[in-house]
Amino acid sequence: MSGRQVAQGRLVTPFYSRQRELDTVNRWHEWKGYTVADEFYCSELEYFAIRNATAVFDLTPMTKYRISGPDAPAYVDRLVTRDMTRVPVGRVAYAVWCNDSGQVIDDGTIFRLGELDYRLCSQERHLDWLLTSAAGFDVDVAHETADVAALAIQGPTSYATLDRMGLSAVGHLKPFNLMEVDFAGTSIVISRTGFTGDLGYEVWLPPQVAERFWDELFAAGRLTGIRAIGTDALELARIEAGYLMADIDFLPADTAIRPGRTRSPLELGMEWLVDFGKPMFNGRRALADELRKGSRWRLVRLDIEGNKPAKDAYIFAKPKGGEQIGFVTSAAWSPVCKQNVALGTVNARYGAVGDSLWVDIYYQRELHWTRKMARATVVDGPFWDPPRRRATPPGPY
Amino acid sequence: MTERFDAVIVGAGHNGLAAAATLAKAGQRVVVLEAAAQVGGASVTREFAEGYVVSAGAQWLYQLQPAVKKALGIDPPLAAGRLDTLVLAEGGGEPVRYSAARAEGVGEADRRAYAVWAKRMRRFSRLLWRWLNRVPPRPGGESRDSRRLLRMAVGTRLLGKRDMREFLRLIGANVYDDVHECFASEALRAGLCLDAVLGSHAGPRSPNTVMTSLYRRGGDADPLALPAGGMGAVANAMLKAARDTGADVRTGSRVGRIVVANGRVTGVELAGGDTIASYTVLSNADPKRTVFDLVGARNFEAGFVRRAANIRAAGNAAKLHLALDGLPDVPGLDTGDLGQRLLIAPSPDAVERAFNPAKYGEFSAEPVMDVSIPSVHDETLAPEGSHVLSAIVQYAPYALNGGWSNAAKERFLETCLVTLERYLPGLRARIVEGELLTPVDLEREFGMTGGHWHHAELAPDQFLFTRPAVGAERYGTPLDGLWLCGAGAHPGGGVTGAAGYNAARSIIDRDAGR
Structure with a gap:
């Protein structure tokens, strides 16, 4: 036997020890190789922590790459569809990147940590594509998912919690800004970003200080209603915020097998992220072509009558006898909006804002299936977008 | 301005x-x-030793x-046309010779089989080159592309049912199997095997070497010649x-x-x-x-x-140039014979074995060669009474283990000269000067990546609509x-x-x- 042991099974995040103490229901699943909680005690209550108090979500498994070197700005600019030269140091940019055919590989956030230093965060792993894209650039791409522990601290009292923790400086952060602060003798990064559509922050720190940060955070949050949350609660919040999820609302182009199953940014309602003023970026040629010839698909946000979530529903142009024009990809009853909401994809000829579409909802009552054709109105923008999300400094909740 | x-x-x-x-x-x-x-x-003629000039890259005109x-x-003037290919016997002696239509020095059955084989290959090569002479269609492209693809399919079908099947069977086959199906003569088989793999990172048993053989035949191009x-x-x-x-x-x-x-x-x-x-x-x-x-x-x-x-563009063929103060006196070969295309390829297995080391970054211990002594037909290439020999030598991988140092080149040159001497006895004594161009040298001289004379390996994944x-x-x-x-x-x-x-x-x- 060789003396070298290969780690087997799921990884745990640096916050696992604390999360296990809080856990009461033992519901865990795997996320990118890590054990994470579906919920800690009750996903509904955890959800209300996002909307009414402070919710803490462990996003360490989120894919993180460090991109640095003399050509890093040019590299990042060629990689994504938006103009990254306008993103200054201290700023975070939401971005989408495509293959040569203009089909979305993934979306994510890019943190400009320094003139020549970026962090890219995304749902999926992309080292192969990032290294492929590095040919011809003097740039270093490093996978740092395990080297950076990360927490999302979201909700109306999230600033109040951080303030009590002594991190009042983050009050100056506008949405999509980031700053470095000292914590326990080391430098950590806090950004005003999140996946909930609410006031909130994300903290990026070395794993060695992770537990200490958690402890101080939870001590500070006792009076501001702090709660650890699992992925179920976050999923509901992100649908309300109208955010897309890779592998749910679109298929990452590098994993697609069947032609026509991928989506361009224009088809995902991300035309604002595509800057044709840039002479070169991955997918530009194909996207310019699509702009001329028209898209095949359109992403729609739907406000649906009734209270039955339109999970996996087909979308129709007419309530009866019409052709099927698309399908729902994410759906939920939104407790905070008191709305039955969904994200879906429809044939690009349909689904202009204000249009009425129809969704075919199946639901079960005491084992008997019932079917309902419900009117779905196409709405613009996120379902949940409170002013506190943008208010700087954040209000004293 | x-x-x-x-x-x-x-x-x-x-x-x-x-x-x-x-x-x-x-x-x-x-x-x-x-x-x-x-x-x-x-595609160049240049001096490599004082008074001696040679085609430093391609040496035969046939495509x-x-x-x-x-x-x-244009119609470039020729020093000699309609040349035969001679597969040399070790130590001299009667070679097997073949042209575009005939084979000699082989048994009666092989002679007849060759005539049939050559005719068939010519027909297939013409069909292939009909595609090659056009801008390739793009599968799944516009309707014009579909029409072009359809024309390709129809052209194949017009070969007739038997030939079409044969064409489709052979296009992905290896030349080793094909020549073994058709001929008994080891020398004839070997020559045809070497033809198929010249300039490629392939041995006769590599797939698709019938395709490269058809490519080499050049469709309707004039037969093997030496430009003046x-x-x-x-x-x-x-x-x-x-x-x-x-x-x-x-x-x-x-x-x-x-x-x-x-x-x-x-x-x-x-x-x-x-x-x-x-x-x-x-x-x-x-x-x-x-x-x-x-x-x-x-x-x-x-x-x-x-x-x-x-x-893929890693070259595997070296070029050897020798200045000779006269022709060697090889038993069984007269001066006219020495002016033909001379192959050193003892057997199909020998060609395959020569390829084996190249897969692992080593040059062939017993290389195979395509030799030309153009000065037999063209006295402008060397001083009076003197000659130049030019040979394509395989295999010499671009990425040689340890690199193509001077010492490595010396060793490979010696290997080449020893091999040449075995098939053209008396040659060594005639050598005045020599030059060996490895793929690294070819890359330097002609600017081609990997020193690959096709610029990109000729293989199905880099052919037609994917080239x-x-x-x-x-x-x-x-x-x-x-x-x-x-x-x-x-x-x-x-x-x-x-x-x-x-x-x-x-x-x-x-x-x-x-």
């Missing part, structure tokens, strides 16, 4: 010149920029396409055709880079710093050099860069204004003129809105 042209061609290889002549004939203002002092690229000759109005004055004569004929139609051909003019602005090509910058403006730049350089050195990877989308990086890589399969590339016109483009390497001629026709078609 910056000069402006309708088209700039980077490199005056024979394909670049063919493209220039074709474009100029269509009324375009064309300039060809060649780094070397003379035109031709690897120059009639359509190109006709379009350019060496291969430079072909380039000079093309140079004359280009200049006669008004193309500006400049030697000693090295392009430093192809200039890109706002996502498209806008011209070239010479090594001296001067720029020449043009919205159409054709690169006669190989695809990798074009993408990575001349343009720069960051000017392409990443997926295309990955495909370009994965183009050299998807995105650049029809001469145009994903970068607006950049075109490929060299051996790395469709149809491939060899002195065919087809790549340059077809590239130019693609541009003319585009300009005409066709």
